[in-house]
Amino acid sequence: MILKHLTKFKKISATKEGVTRLGHSEWEEKAHAAAAAAFSRSRRVRTVKDQAGNTFLVNGTGPGPYVVMGSHLDTVPNGGWLDGALGVAGALVAMQRVLSKRRNAPLAVAIWADEEGYRFGNGLWGSRAFAGKVSDEELLLLDGDGVMLAELLAERGLQKKPRRSRETGELQAKLVYKPPIEIAAYCEAHIEQGGQLIAADKRIGIVTRVSGIRRWRLQSSGETNHAGTTPMRERRDALVPIAGMVGRLPQLVRGISDGVITCGAMGIEPGVANVIPSRAWAIVEHRAPTDRDQEEIARRLKELVATTGPRAPGVGLDMAQISAVRPTAMSGEVTDLLESVCRKAGVETMRMGSMAAHDAMSIAQVAAAGLFFIPSLRGVSHRPDEDSRREDIKLAGEILYDWALAELERVS
Ligand SMILES: [Zn+2]
Numbered sequence: 001m002i003l004k005h006l007t008k009f010k011k012i013s014a015t016k017e018g019v020t021r022l023g024h025s026e027w028e029e030k031a032h033a034a035a036a037a038a039f040s041r042s043r044r045v046r047t048v049k050d051q052a053g054n055t056f057l058v059n060g061t062g063p064g065p066y067v068v069m070g071s072h073l074d075t076v077p078n079g080g081w082l083d084g085a086l087g088v089a090g091a092l093v094a095m096q097r098v099l100s101k102r103r104n105a106p107l108a109v110a111i112w113a114d115e116e117g118y119r120f121g122n123g124l125w126g127s128r129a130f131a132g133k134v135s136d137e138e139l140l141l142l143d144g145d146g147v148m149l150a151e152l153l154a155e156r157g158l159q160k161k162p163r164r165s166r167e168t169g170e171l172q173a174k175l176v177y178k179p180p181i182e183i184a185a186y187c188e189a190h191i192e193q194g195g196q197l198i199a200a201d202k203r204i205g206i207v208t209r210v211s212g213i214r215r216w217r218l219q220s221s222g223e224t225n226h227a228g229t230t231p232m233r234e235r236r237d238a239l240v241p242i243a244g245m246v247g248r249l250p251q252l253v254r255g256i257s258d259g260v261i262t263c264g265a266m267g268i269e270p271g272v273a274n275v276i277p278s279r280a281w282a283i284v285e286h287r288a289p290t291d292r293d294q295e296e297i298a299r300r301l302k303e304l305v306a307t308t309g310p311r312a313p314g315v316g317l318d319m320a321q322i323s324a325v326r327p328t329a330m331s332g333e334v335t336d337l338l339e340s341v342c343r344k345a346g347v348e349t350m351r352m353g354s355m356a357a358h359d360a361m362s363i364a365q366v367a368a369a370g371l372f373f374i375p376s377l378r379g380v381s382h383r384p385d386e387d388s389r390r391e392d393i394k395l396a397g398e399i400l401y402d403w404a405l406a407e408l409e410r411v412s
Pocket residue numbers: 072083084115190
């Protein structure tokens with residue numbers, strides 16, 4: 001059954017090779033509708049859409065609280081068929097099985113919108129909206145074509161159009177959001193997207209904590225001039241300090257276990273071969289499992305910026321934080337329960353941290369939330385050949401089913 005759902009989702013894609021189902025696209029909407037169709041013959045399960053584009057399949061008429069399973073159905077361009085979809089397909093089969101036994105169980109499936117954040121550079125959109133973690137400024141984000149998130153949401157009928165302030169003339173938007181249901185406990189199944197489980201020969205990884213992510217923008221400004229006629233001592237080259245720092249970034253996570261640092265985007269202006277750069281910028285992000293480690297990496301980064309400094313007079317250098325997601329611990333109760341249902345099923349597990357962000361991270365802010373992984377073949381993800389063993393895919397649905405039954409026992 002789980003494979004049937006997954007195959008159905010895989011076919012909903014803007015491209016033939018891989019799966020392209022970007023957040024906020026018609027393809028994502030079609031996939032949400034296809035998931036809801038799993039309960040089209042049920043008289044009790046209702047489909048609830050919220051103001052962020054999330055879809056809930058709810059067994060019951062009231063606001064809850066409900067035992068909830070879920071994940072996302074958007075992908076990166078040319079992504080794989082399991083990232084996100086596994087957790088939704090698993091939740092659908094688990095809920096169908098539970099309801100065939102316990103017709104009135106307060107159970108729901110959540111399908112979170114735009115988890116990848118590909119178009120606007122902001123991840124975990126739908127689950128953060130649910131948890132009250134979206135700022136109004138975020139609605140003013142622009143995509144690569146200059147389309148504003150607030151405009152797009154208004155076009156889809158989810159939010160009001162942004163307004164221009166009479167005093168400042170600036171565009172303003174305000175997120176209007178009310179969670180449609182209350183969550184008693186949440187569980188998400190996901191592919192590992194790494195190679196730890198295969199290496200340890202374990203079938204289920206139970207996530208205890210998800211690393212925090214902090215992003216910074218380093219920017220320097222100098223002066224444009226002719227690359228041939230300006231003597232070296234008279235230059236105000238904006239790229240030199242930035243380039244020097246980027247080369248030294250790997251040193252900043254030395255001795256920090258599971259600490260990683262990346263410069264994944266940078267630019268120079270005017271960006272012409274025979275012109276000295278007048279502006280250079282780099283986006284640096286670092287991840288680590290604890291607040292203390294994140295603080296330490298940030299301290300080292302600030303020190304690096306201070307000591308690298310502008311080498312030439314008149315070259316300015318500054319550093320500003322763009323975003324910060326704190327490391328998140330999963331609920332001890334949900335984690336223990338997951339471990340006990342795996343033990344009863346005779347499945348070997350290991351506890352592990354996650355270096356990638358997942359919707360469960362947002363839900364952990366407002367409810368008891370758990371997350372578990374199945375192994376990813378070759379440890380690859382976000383590419384067309386992302387895959388898992390068929391028996392592990394089926395196991396994800398079975399563990400969700402066992403967990404839901406046990407969790408319903410616990411919360412009732
Ligand atoms: Zn995912």
